[in-house]
Amino acid sequence: MKKSFLICTGCGRTWPVTRAFPRCDFCAEPLEVRGVVPGRIRGSRFPHRTLLERYRDFFPFRTLNGELSLGEGFTPLVRSARLAGATGLGDLFFKNETVNPTWSFKDRGTVSGVQHALCLGYDRIGTVSSGNMAASVAAYGARAGLKTFVLVSAALPAEKIAPIAIHGPVLIRVDGDYGELYFRSIEIGKRRGIYFINSDVPFRVEGSKTIAFEICEQLRFRVPDWVVVPVSAGGNLRGIIKGFEEFRHAGLIAAMPRFAAVQAAGCAPVYRAFREGSERVQRVERPETLAHAIENPFPPSGNEVLRKIRAMGGVVAAVSDEEMIAAQRELAGEGILAQPEGAAPIAAVRSLAEEGRITRGETVVCIVTGGGLKYTAAFDFHRFRVAGCTLSTLEDHILSEDPGGGG
Numbered sequence: 001m002k003k004s005f006l007i008c009t010g011c012g013r014t015w016p017v018t019r020a021f022p023r024c025d026f027c028a029e030p031l032e033v034r035g036v037v038p039g040r041i042r043g044s045r046f047p048h049r050t051l052l053e054r055y056r057d058f059f060p061f062r063t064l065n066g067e068l069s070l071g072e073g074f075t076p077l078v079r080s081a082r083l084a085g086a087t088g089l090g091d092l093f094f095k096n097e098t099v100n101p102t103w104s105f106k107d108r109g110t111v112s113g114v115q116h117a118l119c120l121g122y123d124r125i126g127t128v129s130s131g132n133m134a135a136s137v138a139a140y141g142a143r144a145g146l147k148t149f150v151l152v153s154a155a156l157p158a159e160k161i162a163p164i165a166i167h168g169p170v171l172i173r174v175d176g177d178y179g180e181l182y183f184r185s186i187e188i189g190k191r192r193g194i195y196f197i198n199s200d201v202p203f204r205v206e207g208s209k210t211i212a213f214e215i216c217e218q219l220r221f222r223v224p225d226w227v228v229v230p231v232s233a234g235g236n237l238r239g240i241i242k243g244f245e246e247f248r249h250a251g252l253i254a255a256m257p258r259f260a261a262v263q264a265a266g267c268a269p270v271y272r273a274f275r276e277g278s279e280r281v282q283r284v285e286r287p288e289t290l291a292h293a294i295e296n297p298f299p300p301s302g303n304e305v306l307r308k309i310r311a312m313g314g315v316v317a318a319v320s321d322e323e324m325i326a327a328q329r330e331l332a333g334e335g336i337l338a339q340p341e342g343a344a345p346i347a348a349v350r351s352l353a354e355e356g357r358i359t360r361g362e363t364v365v366c367i368v369t370g371g372g373l374k375y376t377a378a379f380d381f382h383r384f385r386v387a388g389c390t391l392s393t394l395e396d397h398i399l400s401e402d403p404g405g406g407g
């Protein structure tokens with residue numbers, strides 16, 4: 001590892017970068033990587049260079065294992081003139097994370113976490129996840145030949161189990177409080193020598209910062225006014241903020257965007273604390289939302305997200321299930337099939353624009369966190385119209401659908 005350290009986001013105490021335990025021994029808040037002297041962006045992309053190779057000057061790894069990569073990152077930034085016009089924005093972009101190797105942004109943090117685990121000499125990794133992260137860690141763990149423990153909630157439907165199980169991890173359904181499972185897993189990992197790459201561990205946050213790096217490059221280092229991110233545990237938003245900060249520190253961008261964190265109204269502990277002016281998130285006792293990928297009743301980085309959002313003049317929004325489903329349809333209308341959670345930002349942009357928080361003419365980037373095929377049960381909430389006919393009535397049918405067509 002290069003000269004660098006971990007710092008507690010709560011009390012500021014520092015810890016060695018060779019530590020796998022992701023939280024402070026004194027205040028239990030999450031740790032973060034600091035002290036890497038930034039250099040430059042290395043040329044070329046996948047397959048000639050991997051994500052970690054391109055941005056290696058911003059990571060504390062002295063050596064990289066190129067074999068770990070599955071081609072994560074380098075995702076498209078898709079402009080939507082139509083939706084920008086509909087919401088009165090100057091420009092609107094979707095950072096399409098659905099095209100990652102396991103169809104979500106999680107692969108960035110997973111490759112970074114696995115790299116750290118290997119640097120520290122671990123041969124066993126693990127994670128606690130309700131879906132996206134489990135599939136990602138299972139895939140990268142298999143790729144790296146590591147014994148991989150995936151802990152999921154007992155209620156996880158079979159549809160979500162299969163894409164994890166197929167990579168061959170030790171897969172354990174755990175009956176008990178899902179929020180508590182996060183803390184229990186890292187304690188067990190410390191005792192048993194398993195590196196848990198959970199939702200907001202320092203090196204997962206490091207991986208997420210590459211989303212910000214790519215946005216900066218894709219916008220030719222013009223900084224957007226807003227970046228809108230679905231928030232569950234809080235690690236991805238922390239990483240994206242950190243990425244913009246590091247590029248500013250390196251002189252690559254001149255300013256910072258503002259950040260909007262988006263939660264599901266049925267499980268919105270960060271939103272509630274933000275509205276109430278509270279410094280600490282409180283556990284949501286009975287979460288009720290279809291947006292399981294952002295349904296964390298007690299986000300482990302919730303307090304840090306609050307601190308950061310407040311310090312930077314950002315905002316926290318909450319959107320209903322109905323709004324997310326409508327936004328999923330809207331995004332599909334632009335050609336992007338997202339999970340409902342991944343469409344949450346565009347739903348939030350609409351309400352933030354109506355409230356005047358996001359103003360006319362501003363440039364907004366929405367992070368589309370995961371792909372729609374990961375959650376096919378959500379299709380049941382749509383009412384799709386599908387016609388049917390016989391071969392002999394086909395042309396009449398087309399004519400009835402499209403009376404103005406034809407020559």
Ligand SMILES: [Zn+2]
Pocket residue numbers: 008009010011012013024025026027028029
């Ligand atoms: Zn601390």
